[in-house]
Amino acid sequence: MTVVKEFAPAKVNLTLHVTGQRPDGYHLLDSLVMFADVGDRITVRPSDTPIMIIKGPMADGLPRDRTNMVARAADAMAVSANIQLEKNLPHAAGIGGGSSDAAATFRALSEISGKPVPDDLLAFGADVPVCMNGRAARMRGIGDEINPVPDLPALHAVLVNPKLPVLTVEVFKRLRNHNNAPMPDDLPRGASSRELISWLSEMRNDLQEAAIEAEPIIEHVFNTLAVTPGCLITRMSGSGGTCFGIYGDAETAASAAGRLRQDYPGWWVAATRLNG
Template identity: 55%
Template structure:
């Protein structure tokens, strides 16, 4: 039996830089991973199966539509899998993609396979989730470059519990060709300098996502209103947003405050690295 952690993926920036003839959008994104996430357990079995448990298990499929099952299919061997779901689904923090990446890593370890299968069929985010460290993701997600020396960020993740379909958000984006991040990323000396730089960057999907789900603007306003907040932004195509804070204590205080004032929201204090 092997266990693997599937951390939440957070898009600190997300610049949409174009659209290919086949409809796929080109991105330039700085990605970090949280210390909160799902957990995948894999064990030998006579047939392929998936059980989903945990506080966010409701509504998560256990059939072949789940990326965990699709990831297991790449190996062609029967295994029993248990996915402990702690991240909200379809929330802009790569939950399904990270689950799939964790499944690939766990099964590869179980089989003592040193060469991983081609994960491109599982979606654009799985490749960066296999890396599980700060990275620059570009193209349609297939170009992944590790980013060394990213300062640890103290953050709060908030999801208001609304479904914002990614295709709908991309379709609502009026300007498809926007400026990328600088070709050479800075060398940030600390979290404060990274936060200052992030404030000069964007998530181009934030405005169209808010148009689809105005509650996202309420989440960002709530994060901005917390004591010590230095930056708030949506991750991915939403609806999860993150707020940055100068210390672990400030982030924990903000998370407690938001959980009390908005009991229907999913709120987690975390560190991004």
């Protein structure tokens, strides 16, 4: 029996500039995205009866009906399969967990069935198109403009989520300025990790202030990350509430993650490598 396994990596918005709002209400973004080596896992087997199994440390609270992103992807592909989701990433966390799961499901079902992935991936969420390739990219517009950025250096990071879901709609409700400057036209391609970090320090996540207003604990996460030894920059990913710190090497990141797990056992903490 054919078994297809797909990794669904965490998506990290290193920057997120809100550059406008369309008449239909959708916001325009300009974001540099990289993907982590931590994530969910999708396993797909052919089955006469559609089955979705969800397990893993972050399985609690996920919808188990057809509104689940994995189920939505399977319905769109019209492929009967046994799909198992190993949920390792917190949900409603700003790291594209559901979108990455959907993208991984599309890839796996396309492989076992030979069917093409649907053209209108935006219908499943703004992050699904960028998650389909799972590689560093500049994402603009409403998520429909994806430009690969293949020559970024790897970064060592710690992702922290206080296990408190943050709803994107609530964050955008609190956003005061909907028209901000985009990133520069030229990204720091070919830069060293230190040069990239220096460049990132001049960029923004325009949703941070609104997210902190929605969930004040995010500010505490920022402050806690910032004082870990060797932390070079802190920022929030997406609309929150996952924050990240970037470090000079894997050992320093791992040490920081260990300290955070000890001090805050109720938080989700992951040392990771962000790949270019």
